[in-house]
Amino acid sequence: MSVRFIVPAALIAAIFTFQIAQAEQREIRRTDLLKEDVSVSGREVVQVRVDFDPGAFAINHRHPGEEVAYVLQGTLEYKLKGREAVTLKAGESLFIPDGVAHSARNVGDGKASELATYIVTRNAKLVEAVK
Numbered sequence: 001m002s003v004r005f006i007v008p009a010a011l012i013a014a015i016f017t018f019q020i021a022q023a024e025q026r027e028i029r030r031t032d033l034l035k036e037d038v039s040v041s042g043r044e045v046v047q048v049r050v051d052f053d054p055g056a057f058a059i060n061h062r063h064p065g066e067e068v069a070y071v072l073q074g075t076l077e078y079k080l081k082g083r084e085a086v087t088l089k090a091g092e093s094l095f096i097p098d099g100v101a102h103s104a105r106n107v108g109d110g111k112a113s114e115l116a117t118y119i120v121t122r123n124a125k126l127v128e129a130v131k
Contacts, residue, residue: 026056026106038119046118046126052076052106060103060130065120067096069104074112077105101130 034047043065052058052074060079069078070093078094079085081101088094096102106112120126 026053028052028056028058033115037122040119042122043119044122046120048116048118050104050114050116052104052112052114054106054108054110054112056106056112058104060101061127062099062101062130063096063118063120063126063128064124065098065118068117069094069096070115070117072113072115074106074110075108076112076114077107079103 029051031049031051032046033049035044037044049072050058069076069088071088071090073090075087075089077085077087078096079102080096086094087107104114118126
């Protein structure tokens, strides 16, 4: 084989492999929207938009306070410790009690997004991974 054919073939294979790797990435992106003190001493409200690529999974975690998850688009499955999994579609919401370990997964065909509103301990780490 000539070098003229090997280099273009290797370049095409590399580009194809890169495109497949990009297509398989399943990311979760968080956009901070609001952080303000509330009337309860030592507490604050934090609001975050969370965008899930298809198949993306938020590992088991907890927060230092309550969370209300409102699905903006797509379909998300939530698993809370000690409860059956629940699947929510756009327009549905879920209350997650203080400190309860939970996970979330995009189980729909496309992207999914949620609006997460937290009432948490002021200046505490918002997300703590749980094994």
